[in-house]
Amino acid sequence: MxxxxxxxxxxxxxxxxxxxxxxxxxxxxxxxxxxxxxxxxxxxxxxxSGVEGRSIYDEYEREAAEVFEKRFAELGELSPDKETILKYANDPKWLAVGEAVFKANCVSCHGDGGLGNVGPNLTDDYWKNVESVEDIAKVIANGAAGGAMPAWKNRLSHPNQIVLTAAYVASLRGKGGGGGKPPEGREIPPW
Ligand code: HEC
Incomplete structure (x- = not known):
């Protein structure tokens, strides 16, 4: 005291x-x-205060882009062939990149998990423009149906994104539990 x-x-x-x-x-x-x-x-x-590049969103985008670039440097330039797409379709680490692209750009037309909306169901065995797994990458790059399915080759920032997104789409097959939009196109053999 x-x-x-x-x-x-x-x-x-x-x-x-x-x-x-x-x-x-x-x-x-x-x-x-x-x-x-x-x-x-x-x-x-x-x-x-609205100054470009200072909001946490801008910072996030910048950092995410840097991470993307680093990770893509690790991969080199991926070729959109069958072996490569199937290899990455079974690689959870890289599937996450395809999944992120899909969620940001494709879900609006293909639905959550690829169950279909305006665009076809990507989880079933029926396809309109795809006979073999590498066609997925072609459709993503060049679009289909006169632009109803947009071409992404100039919209995605890195060509590897097309291959990794194709891998993610390939991985969705059989994951729909039979739900979603009814089948369109013809049935094709497993990848
Ligand atoms: C504006 C709506 C729209 C967006 C966005 C869109 N798609 Fe599509 N997609 C379609 C439509 C419509 C078709 C069907 C084309 C046809 O009828 O031949 C299609 C077809 C496809 C197919 C071929 C399906 C089949 O049965 O042959 C794949 C694969 C595909 N889209 C992947 C994607 C991916 C990956 C993205 C995102 C990068 C994407 N799409 C974004 C509308 C869209």
Whole structure:
């Protein structure tokens, strides 16, 4: 206890016999509190003032693009042939890249998990433009049905994305549990 007695520290008021000490918040605590407010203002000004490249979305996109580039450098230039597509269709690490492309660009027409919407069901054994697995990459690159299925070769930032997306589409076959849009086209043998 310091020089003051307990009695000196007591505040005057008294609620049903309950009294309290005059204990101010410690300086470091108030300092921290004010600091967070100052930080939030600076943060808001820096990240949300609309300057290009400073929002967390822009930062995310930049970092994601860097990661993409690094990962693609690891792969080299993939060729859209049967062996390559089937190899990556069984490689969970790279399938995630195809899945991300699919979710961002294809789900609107092909439905969640490729079950079909405007575009055909990609999980069944019936295909309109595909006879063998490498045709998937061709359809993705060049489109089909006069643009009803858009061509993606100039829209995706890296050619490997087409191969990895084709691998993801190939991997969807048989995963629909028989649900989704009714079959279109003819039945083709397994990949
Ligand atoms: C604007 C709507 C639309 C978008 C977006 C779209 N597709 Fe399609 N896709 C279609 C349509 C429609 C067809 C059927 C074309 C036909 O009738 O021959 C199709 C066909 C296909 C086929 C061939 C299916 C078959 O039965 O032969 C594949 C594979 C395919 N799309 C993959 C993709 C992928 C991968 C993406 C995303 C990168 C994508 N599509 C984005 C509309 C779309």
């Amino acid at each position: 310091n020089a003051k007695s307990d009695q000196d520290l007591l505040l005057d008021h008294n609620y049903d016999g309950i009294q309290e000490y005059d204990n101010p918040l410690p300086g470091w605590w108030s300092g921290l509190f004010v600091g967070t407010i100052v930080f939030s203002v600076l943060y808001l000004l820096y990240h949300h």
